[in-house]
Amino acid sequence: MQVSDINNYINQVSIDCVIFGYQNQKLKVLAPKLILKGDLWALPSGFIQQEEGIDQAAARILEERTGIKNVFLDQFHVFGNVPRTNNDVIAKIVDLNQDRVKDVGLDETYFEWLKQRFISIGYYALVNADEVVPTLTFFDESTEWYELENLPKMVMDHNEIVAKGLEALRLNFDNQFTRFKVLPEKFTMKELQELYEAVYDKPFRSNNFQKKMLDLNVLERLEKKFTGAANKAPYLYRFKA
Amino acid sequence: MQVSDINNYINQVSIDCVIFGYQNQKLKVLAPKLILKGDLWALPSGFIQQEEGIDQAAARILEERTGIKNVFLDQFHVFGNVPRTNNDVIAKIVDLNQDRVKDVGLDETYFEWLKQRFISIGYYALVNADEVVPTLTFFDESTEWYELENLPKMVMDHNEIVAKGLEALRLNFDNQFTRFKVLPEKFTMKELQELYEAVYDKPFRSNNFQKKMLDLNVLERLEKKFTGAANKAPYLYRFKA
DNA sequence: ACAAAAGTGTTCAGCCTACACCCATGC
DNA sequence: GCATGGGTGTAGGCTGAACACTTTTGT
Numbered sequence: 001m002q003v004s005d006i007n008n009y010i011n012q013v014s015i016d017c018v019i020f021g022y023q024n025q026k027l028k029v030l031a032p033k034l035i036l037k038g039d040l041w042a043l044p045s046g047f048i049q050q051e052e053g054i055d056q057a058a059a060r061i062l063e064e065r066t067g068i069k070n071v072f073l074d075q076f077h078v079f080g081n082v083p084r085t086n087n088d089v090i091a092k093i094v095d096l097n098q099d100r101v102k103d104v105g106l107d108e109t110y111f112e113w114l115k116q117r118f119i120s121i122g123y124y125a126l127v128n129a130d131e132v133v134p135t136l137t138f139f140d141e142s143t144e145w146y147e148l149e150n151l152p153k154m155v156m157d158h159n160e161i162v163a164k165g166l167e168a169l170r171l172n173f174d175n176q177f178t179r180f181k182v183l184p185e186k187f188t189m190k191e192l193q194e195l196y197e198a199v200y201d202k203p204f205r206s207n208n209f210q211k212k213m214l215d216l217n218v219l220e221r222l223e224k225k226f227t228g229a230a231n232k233a234p235y236l237y238r239f240k241a
Numbered sequence: 242m243q244v245s246d247i248n249n250y251i252n253q254v255s256i257d258c259v260i261f262g263y264q265n266q267k268l269k270v271l272a273p274k275l276i277l278k279g280d281l282w283a284l285p286s287g288f289i290q291q292e293e294g295i296d297q298a299a300a301r302i303l304e305e306r307t308g309i310k311n312v313f314l315d316q317f318h319v320f321g322n323v324p325r326t327n328n329d330v331i332a333k334i335v336d337l338n339q340d341r342v343k344d345v346g347l348d349e350t351y352f353e354w355l356k357q358r359f360i361s362i363g364y365y366a367l368v369n370a371d372e373v374v375p376t377l378t379f380f381d382e383s384t385e386w387y388e389l390e391n392l393p394k395m396v397m398d399h400n401e402i403v404a405k406g407l408e409a410l411r412l413n414f415d416n417q418f419t420r421f422k423v424l425p426e427k428f429t430m431k432e433l434q435e436l437y438e439a440v441y442d443k444p445f446r447s448n449n450f451q452k453k454m455l456d457l458n459v460l461e462r463l464e465k466k467f468t469g470a471a472n473k474a475p476y477l478y479r480f481k482a
Numbered sequence: 483a484c485a486a487a488a489g490t491g492t493t494c495a496g497c498c499t500a501c502a503c504c505c506a507t508g509c
Numbered sequence: 510g511c512a513t514g515g516g517t518g519t520a521g522g523c524t525g526a527a528c529a530c531t532t533t534t535g536t
Contacts (some may be wrong), residue, residue: 011252013360053322054360078319078362081294119254119295121319190515207517208499231514232506431488448490449526472487473533 006113009047014120015058016043016079016158018165019066021129021145022182027198028129028145029162030066031152035093035141041154042139043161045120058123065143067133072179073125076168079157080119087115089155093139104138124165126180126199148201173199178218178239186222186236189213247354250288255361256299257284257320257399259406260307262370262386263423268439269370269386270403271307272393276382277333282395283380284402286361299364306384308374313420314366317409320398321360328356330396334380345379365406367421367440389442414440419459419480427463427477430454 019030031041046061048054058073094101094111101107134143146152151162173196183191193209213219222236260271272282287302289295299314335342335352342348375384387393392403414437424432434450454460463477 010254010358010360013251013254048321048360050358051323054319055322075319078295078316080289080362081296082292117251117291119251119289121321188515205500206515210516212498226507228508229514230508230512232516234515446526447488451489453525467534469535470487471485471535473489475488
């Protein structure tokens with residue numbers, strides 16, 4: 001991050017990404033832990049360049065933080081009620097990490113810029129957690145996946161942003177689940193059901209679930225999958241083109 | 242509008258208000274006509290002050306343009322894909338209205354500021370059109386209510402913003418209609434139905450409509466309303482506190 | 483008595499839920 | 510054959526739409 005960059009960003013506007021990850025039949029959220037004495041987390045965030053659209057910016061930020069390209073992202077809300085600054089947290093981090101400040105080429109101007117009031121546009125995405133290779137920024141100590149029940153304390157209104165992002169994910173999931181690349185190319189109905197159960201955190205009945213899915217008319221039934229298990233072989237499905 | 246104001250605004254962020262008005266059983270949109278040779282309209286817009294939240298800013302902008310206070314406003318989308326500037330339109334208006342520029346205390350700095358790229362937060366509201374006393378800005382020739390079918394050509398993506406605002410209004414109407422102050426304190430079921438029919442631009446069956454409304458459990462039935470007409474007197478209703 | 487419009491009841495179809503049953507597979 | 514889990518069928522309940530009917534009011 002070069003200081004010159006801040007001149008190319010839109011001022012006082014940020015993008016916060018609620019990156020949901022699917023892993024071991026569980027829905028998780030990616031959250032960097034801030035490099036502080038206390039325990040405090042944040043959402044992966046970034047800023048909007050003058051030449052790029054906001055959707056584009058969100059995709060770039062997500063790629064910078066996770067290494068994953070071509071992810072479907074959806075904007076869900078803008079958070080901009082005052083007071084909304086990270087003033088004290090940034091000051092503390094800078095203070096505690098003086099030794100690293102020069103190494104990474106940051107300077108006081110940048111930190112002051114960050115301490116302004118920000119309006120933040122919330123985006124959510126759903127990715128395969130195992131594909132993610134998190135990149136740490138100057139402010140991060142580590143980045144981990146957290147289950148929604150164990151979500152740690154986050155800066156400002158970031159906990160609220162996650163809650164609203166989850167709400168939006170669930171609300172739109174029937175229309176969007178084919179666009180998230182979390183299942184293998186070919187998958188069984190059971191695998192799709194497990195994904196649904198993770199997202200909504202509740203069980204579905206397999207027969208009714210299958211009926212609902214097939215009625216959506218977005219699945220293509222393929223050959224059967226012989227697993228070697230002592231039971232009927234399930235069909236494989238693929239999303240229609 | 243003082244030039245000094247732009248230093249107190251958040252840069253490159255605006256708020257566009259889709260102000261729906263109810264009048265003569267019709268749903269309309271408030272749109273100022275730009276003071277140009279050609280015919281071009283825009284949405285009432287404004288900017289966010291450093292000390293105010295975005296919801297607050299939207300309420301202030303709406304009040305500045307319509308004179309109405311305490312209106313329920315809902316944020317529905319952010320528009321921020323590039324290119325998104327009013328460059329040419331502003332240049333033309335300034336050029337055509339040189340004589341008025343100094344009178345109203347505007348200067349080149351302000352116009353240059355306006356020509357930047359803007360990210361715009363969309364809000365919608367629904368008001369009683371007859372209560373509105375529109376205020377004209379430097380850029381407006383007039384301000385009128387337009388029925389949705391006759392919506393004129395607007396700058397940038399403003400037509401799209403209206404479309405998305407209408408979609409949001411309809412989507413949330415069952416949950417929000419009690420918060421819009423467009424009906425009199427006491428109203429008949431028929432009056433409520435006419436409002437619904439205006440919003441959704443389709444007829445409802447009075448018996449099914451009544452059942453649905455009463456099931457929502459937000460209406461309080463009051464005394465009958467004797468109009469003098471040669472038919473059964475309808476009940477009056479009030480929104481529950 | 484009658485017309486006009488408000489209000490109520492009732493049936494029908496569609497959808498989701500829940501329970502029961504049948505089928506393929508490997509031991 | 511039998512346990513296991515996939516897949517299908519069907520009855521019950523809820524919701525919303527359409528139709529028919531009853532009630533109230535002023536002329």
